[in-house]
Amino acid sequence: MLLITCPYGLSGILNNELKKMNFSSLETFDTWTYVEKQLQDAYYLNLHSRIANKIYLRLNTPSICTNFDDLFDTTSEIDRSSYIGIWQWVSVKVHLRQSQIDSTKSSQSIIHKAIISKLTWSKDDHWNIDETKPSQQIYVIINKNICSIYINTSWSSLHERWYRHEAWEAPVKENLAAALVQIANWNFKDPLIDPCCGSWTICIEAAMIAKNIAPWLDRYFAFEDFPVYDKAIFEKMRSDAESNIYSKKYTIIWSDIDEAMIETAKKNAKNAWVADDIIFKYGDIHDHAKRDLSLSWSSVTVVSNPPYWLRLDQEDLEEIHSTFATSINKKTVVMTWYSWSKKIFNYNTWSTKKTKNGSEEVNIYVSK
Numbered sequence: 126m127l128l129i130t131c132p133y134g135l136s137g138i139l140n141n142e143l144k145k146m147n148f149s150s151l152e153t154f155d156t157w158t159y160v161e162k163q164l165q166d167a168y169y170l171n172l173h174s175r176i177a178n179k180i181y182l183r184l185n186t187p188s189i190c191t192n193f194d195d196l197f198d199t200t201s202e203i204d205r206s207s208y209i210g211i212w213q214w215v216s217v218k219v220h221l222r223q224s225q226i227d228s229t230k231s232s233q234s235i236i237h238k239a240i241i242s243k244l245t246w247s248k249d250d251h252w253n254i255d256e257t258k259p260s261q262q263i264y265v266i267i268n269k270n271i272c273s274i275y276i277n278t279s280w281s282s283l284h285e286r287w288y289r290h291e292a293w294e295a296p297v298k299e300n301l302a303a304a305l306v307q308i309a310n311w312n313f314k315d316p317l318i319d320p321c322c323g324s325w326t327i328c329i330e331a332a333m334i335a336k337n338i339a340p341w342l343d344r345y346f347a348f349e350d351f352p353v354y355d356k357a358i359f360e361k362m363r364s365d366a367e368s369n370i371y372s373k374k375y376t377i378i379w380s381d382i383d384e385a386m387i388e389t390a391k392k393n394a395k396n397a398w399v400a401d402d403i404i405f406k407y408g409d410i411h412d413h414a415k416r417d418l419s420l421s422w423s424s425v426t427v428v429s430n431p432p433y434w435l436r437l438d439q440e441d442l443e444e445i446h447s448t449f450a451t452s453i454n455k456k457t458v459v460m461t462w463y464s465w466s467k468k469i470f471n472y473n474t475w476s477t478k479k480t481k482n483g484s485e486e487v488n489i490y491v492s493k
């Protein structure tokens with residue numbers, strides 16, 4: 126069983142992505158979904174999912190734990206030697222919900238002790254721990270006294286793509302940017318435009334989707350240090366993904382009033398192998414809208430994350446948001462933190478979705 130986490134409110138988008146990969150979800154919540162799959166499916170999902178944050182593999186059959194003895198015994202029963210090398214550190218995260226066990230800290234140390242006691246076969250082995258290796262992360266959920274034990278197969282969050290070395294102020298997280306492009310349902314034939322592109326995250330993700338570039342061709346995954354890891358299988362998945370990249374060109378137009386980020390953004394696009402798919406236009410959204418968009422207004426897809434911060438005055442923010450809000454005959458997706466946006470995007474013509482960029486609540490408006 127795999128537990129896949131995602132940005133708040135986007136598990137429906139994650140499920141659509143899973144369906145396209147022939148995985149069907151069993152049960153879905155705001156920030157995660159379950160699929161009845163095994164470790165090698167986690168290799169595939171880590172490599173290909175654009176929306177997931179982390180992918181966890183369940184290590185036990187969920188069982189009742191009402192006290193620390195139960196918790197120690199349940200943890201001791203998992204097959205630790207297949208997933209944790211004797212030379213690895215283990216970190217433990219615990220989530221308790223409506224359960225008799227109510228101390229997170231004590232649960233963490235009991236679980237840690239149970240894992241280490243079994244793994245440390247001899248006194249000498251204990252000192253073999255390699256501090257330069259990342260630790261394996263165990264995640265335990267005790268919900269209404271039912272304990273499920275997972276191991277993180279991803280390591281750090283999958284939103285941290287390898288191409289982004291630097292970002293503009295208030296960048297959108299990469300998996301959120303990919304979700305916005307999925308929500309827009311871009312047909313790849315017409316141009317896709319982000320008129321407030323900042324460090325180009327939305328457009329880079331759009332180009333990677335269009336060219337079928339897997340988001341994770343080049344990074345470390347925690348499962349690569351599992352003793353049961355099958356390198357040959359994973360390397361084959363990686364080389365298949367590389368050979369499935371399309372060389373076709375797409376029209377993606379990026380524009381921003383501020384050129385300060387352009388060199389970094391170009392570098393990011395180059396790292397993501399999409400630099401040649403970009404047309405960058407410097408400019409104010411209002412001029413840009415008149416000049417470039419109005420001619421083919423009905424056939425472009427607009428995906429954007431306009432400014433919201435206080436550096437701009439209220440009038441500017443309203444004007445920028447209104448420009449998006451009045452472009453209703455296009456396929457448009459706008460994600461904004463701007464608190465007055467609800468007044469501007471009329472519910473007759475826009476549907477709304479709530480999500481979070483990190484800890485900040487944001488609205489996604491989708492033209493109906």
Ligand SMILES: C[S@@+](CC[C@H](N)C(=O)[O-])C[C@H]1O[C@@H](n2cnc3c(N)ncnc32)[C@H](O)[C@@H]1O
Pocket residue numbers: 292293294295296297298320321322323324325326327380381382383408409410411430431432433445
């Ligand atoms: C929230 S940021 C976008 C962040 C971007 N999605 C990223 O991931 O880096 C908003 C962007 O809108 C740009 N902007 C502000 N006023 C603008 C205007 N009138 N026309 C075009 N862009 C504008 C800012 O320079 C900033 O880069």
